[in-house]
Amino acid sequence: MTFLSDIEIAQATPMKEIGEIAAIAGVPEQYLERYGRYKAKVDNNLLRDMANKPDGKLILVTAITPTPAGEGKTTVSVGLSDGLRRIGKHCILALREPSLGPVFGVKGGAAGGGYSQVVPMEDINLHFTGDMHAIGAANNLLAAMVDNHIFQGNQLGIDVRKVIWKRCVDMNDRQLRNIVDGMGGTVNGVPREDGFIITVATEIMAILCLAQDITDLKQRLGRIIVGYTRDDQPVTAAQLHAEGAMTALLKDAIKPNLVQTLEHTPSFVHGGPFANIAHGCNSVTATRMAMKLGDYTVTEAGFGADLGAEKFFDIKCRMAGLKPDAVVLVATVRALKHHGGVAKAELNEENLPALERGLPNLLQHIHNIKEVYGLPVVVALNRFHADTEAELQLLTDKCAALGVKVALTEGWAKGGAGTVALAEEVVKLCEQPKSFRFSYADEDDFVDKLSAIATKVYHADGVRLTAQAEKQLARLRAIGLDKLPICMAKTQYSFSDNKDLLGAPKGFEITVRELRPSAGAGFIVALTGDVLTMPGLPPVPAAEKIDVDASGRISGLF
Numbered sequence: 001m002t003f004l005s006d007i008e009i010a011q012a013t014p015m016k017e018i019g020e021i022a023a024i025a026g027v028p029e030q031y032l033e034r035y036g037r038y039k040a041k042v043d044n045n046l047l048r049d050m051a052n053k054p055d056g057k058l059i060l061v062t063a064i065t066p067t068p069a070g071e072g073k074t075t076v077s078v079g080l081s082d083g084l085r086r087i088g089k090h091c092i093l094a095l096r097e098p099s100l101g102p103v104f105g106v107k108g109g110a111a112g113g114g115y116s117q118v119v120p121m122e123d124i125n126l127h128f129t130g131d132m133h134a135i136g137a138a139n140n141l142l143a144a145m146v147d148n149h150i151f152q153g154n155q156l157g158i159d160v161r162k163v164i165w166k167r168c169v170d171m172n173d174r175q176l177r178n179i180v181d182g183m184g185g186t187v188n189g190v191p192r193e194d195g196f197i198i199t200v201a202t203e204i205m206a207i208l209c210l211a212q213d214i215t216d217l218k219q220r221l222g223r224i225i226v227g228y229t230r231d232d233q234p235v236t237a238a239q240l241h242a243e244g245a246m247t248a249l250l251k252d253a254i255k256p257n258l259v260q261t262l263e264h265t266p267s268f269v270h271g272g273p274f275a276n277i278a279h280g281c282n283s284v285t286a287t288r289m290a291m292k293l294g295d296y297t298v299t300e301a302g303f304g305a306d307l308g309a310e311k312f313f314d315i316k317c318r319m320a321g322l323k324p325d326a327v328v329l330v331a332t333v334r335a336l337k338h339h340g341g342v343a344k345a346e347l348n349e350e351n352l353p354a355l356e357r358g359l360p361n362l363l364q365h366i367h368n369i370k371e372v373y374g375l376p377v378v379v380a381l382n383r384f385h386a387d388t389e390a391e392l393q394l395l396t397d398k399c400a401a402l403g404v405k406v407a408l409t410e411g412w413a414k415g416g417a418g419t420v421a422l423a424e425e426v427v428k429l430c431e432q433p434k435s436f437r438f439s440y441a442d443e444d445d446f447v448d449k450l451s452a453i454a455t456k457v458y459h460a461d462g463v464r465l466t467a468q469a470e471k472q473l474a475r476l477r478a479i480g481l482d483k484l485p486i487c488m489a490k491t492q493y494s495f496s497d498n499k500d501l502l503g504a505p506k507g508f509e510i511t512v513r514e515l516r517p518s519a520g521a522g523f524i525v526a527l528t529g530d531v532l533t534m535p536g537l538p539p540v541p542a543a544e545k546i547d548v549d550a551s552g553r554i555s556g557l558f
Contacts, residue, residue, distance in 0.1 A: 006113050006558040010121040013262045022258060025092060025266035026293045033255065035129050038120050041255040042268075044213055047289055055291040056090075057430040058322060061300040061380075062309040062369075063330040064362050065502070066492055067338040069347055072113065072382040072412060073300055073330045076419070079116035079411020080328065080380070080426065081298045082263040083419030089427065092294035093118070093265055096282045096302070097132065097257070097272035098125050099200040101172040101535055103557070104543035111269075113558065114412030116419075118259055118267045122554045131208075131270070132170045132199055134253040138221075138246040139204045143167045145242045146226050147182065150190050156235050160192045163227035164516070166533075170199035174536030197533040201277040204246075206487075206521035208254055209271035209283040210319055217254055218247040224520040234479050237520070256286035263416050266293075275302025276492040277533055279311040279523070284320045296430070303492035305329065305365045310457050313373050314438050315485050315523055323436050326429035327369050327377040328422070331362050333387045333395065339503045348386035355391055359398050360504035364459060364495065366404055372456050374435040378425045379406045446473060446482040450526060453488060454510040458495045463510045469526075472515040476524065481517050489527040497529035 004012070018040045022032050031043040061077040077095060084091035095118065098110035103125050111121040118124060127133070143165055150158055169176065176196035182189035199205060203224060211217035222238030229235060237243050256270040268290055271283035280302030281287075290297040301308030309327070316322065333355060334347040340358030342351055362379070369377045379399050381392070396406045407425050410418030440452040447463070454460040465473065476482045493499040496508045514527040537543075546556035 006117060007121060007555060009115060010117050010119050010262070011553070013119065015119055016260060016264050018258065018260075021260045021264060021266050024264065025258070027258065032258075038259065039123060039129060040258045041129060041252065042258050042289060044255055044285055047213075047285065047292065050292040053292050056295040056297055057325040058287070058291060059296060059298050059326050059328060059426055059430070060309060060312055060324050061298060061328045061330060062305040062312075062365075063303070064335060064365055065304040065306065065339065065494060067335040068344050069332065069334040069338050071330050071332055071335050074110060075113045075116045075412050076328065076330045076380045076382060076409055076422075077298055077300045078112040078118060078261050079409060079416060079419040080422055081265045081267070082116065082261055082411070082416025083423035084296050084298070084426070085263070085265050086416045086420055087423050087427070089296050089423070090294050091265060091296040091298060092290035093261065093267040094282050094286045094290040094297055094299040095267065095269045096280075096300070097128060097269055099198065099272055099274070100126070100132065100170045101198050101200070104537070104546070105172040105535065105541055106538050112261075115262060115415035116411035117262050118269060119262060120259070122557060124259065124269055125557055128269075129257050131253040131257070132272070134249050135202065135204050135208060136168050136170055136199045138249040139168045139199070139202050141246060141249065142224065142226065142237055142240070142242050145240050147189055149240055156239055157229040158227050158235050159230045160190055162232075163192065163194075165224070165226040166195050166197050168197050168199045168202050172198065172535040172537045174534065177532070177534045195534070198274070198535060200272050200274045201533045203518045203521050204250075205271065205273045206278050206518060206523075208250060209273055209279070209281060210316070210521055211254060212284065212320075214247065214251060214254060217250060218243050220520040220522070221246045222520070225517050232475065254283075254285065256283060256289055275308040275311065276531055277489045277525075279315045279487050280308040281312050281316045284316065287322065288320070305368060306457050306495050307488065307490060307492055309369065310439065310453065311487060314440070314453075315487060318438060318442075318485060319522060324375055325434070326426055327375050328380050328426060329362070329365055329369065329377050330380045330382060331395075332382045332384060333391045334384055336362060336395070341502075350388045350391060352390060352394060355394055358503055359395065361502070362395075363398060363402065364504040366399065366402055368457055370402070370404075372439050374437050376429040376432045376434060377404055378422065378429055379404060380409045380422050381406050382412070383408050383410055442483065446476070446486075446524070449486050450510075450512060453486060458510060459504065459506065460496065460508055460510045463512060466511065466513045469512045469515050476515060476517060481519060481524065484519075485523045487518065487523040487525045489525055489531045489533075491529050491531055499529070
């Protein structure tokens, strides 16, 4: 049997002109800014003009701890939005933009898969509407202004050893993690140690995704801390008079991008912060716009629920005042068998003991969503052809013991038709009573917030700060930033900070090695383990399989 690749399916499916999609969504023509025939930006003034319209239901799609076997979270998100429309619900999808780094690195394309995709998938996975480039330009403008200030006399007294603002590029490039720049004599700047991070891990990306409007965007940009003076006082972008020019570069990037699924469900794809480093959610403006336009909004958070969902709840919902109505937790039998110790090559074989060993990972995520955050949840079981009835029954029974239903989903193979059962269950969950809450309170002490995430969400024994992190915390307390929410930077492959501890590990501590202020975004990044802010390429990058023919038709993007 021959299967079409994701890109072949996307290229073979006719799209509607973006004006038709806008009409389906309910976006009036005067707010639409077309980027060709199949994509557009939507003016943020639409949010202002719809302020009195009630919000629709908000559904978060998250997942178990990711594995090399794949879970299909974005595919389920797209399929669910199509499934909701198939049962007569007015649904809008809100997703993140893919980063070029993973597209050309390990992950490949990130616009869903099979018959549950957002399109035009080539554009979305590559340059799209230029948001990533605008974010990179704004980030690097600030970096240039920092070094120029130092070169031109350094009136603010910036300590060149304490500059924390890094340049960025939206590509996996380990060679740029640590560099020395300003070499070549006095006319070429002041030599100092420096480095790059990937664009989607920058504070600019986080700010764009959390800003309410242009005014809020500019204020947040001004609060960015770029470094410290010789007497350890913070220096901000506002002190460099950089926020106006940075906002000018981002004035179009802050507008949500409108596209469509293969079944023509209106979709906002906007903003793309990494979830293992940044907060892993699409923009507040896109989510709010979707909630004003649709009766149901489906959105997702990056990686597993311990990272993406935690940050969606504790950062995005806290800052934007959002209250989710239901959670979809994506799982696969294959991934759970991997958590139970089965090698990837053997995942197609029935193995009930391994599934039993891996199930605690799923059950712990369910517990967190229900008991920590107070939300109803359904398990979307992304079905694979090798799944056996005995395996499916075991998983269903274990979830039923926690009062949670399992909905088999086949969005990859059937599109919205394969997610109707999930859509019907989601509608029921949205009507259930709920008591949404955060894992910690705003007024909690910083260390207590760290401990709450570690013990309640990761199920660790506690949290430990290195000497460097303790010193940085003292600085944060001194400048009044210690009450901000926490953005955990942790491996996505485990509840712990050790990627090799699969399943639902016990008896470990979370070690925080570094604390980085993101004063503009409004949170503190807590780095754990060996998580990197600039990934590298694998031995065989996905880029090697990507090509384009003489007619301009792209292949290899999955």
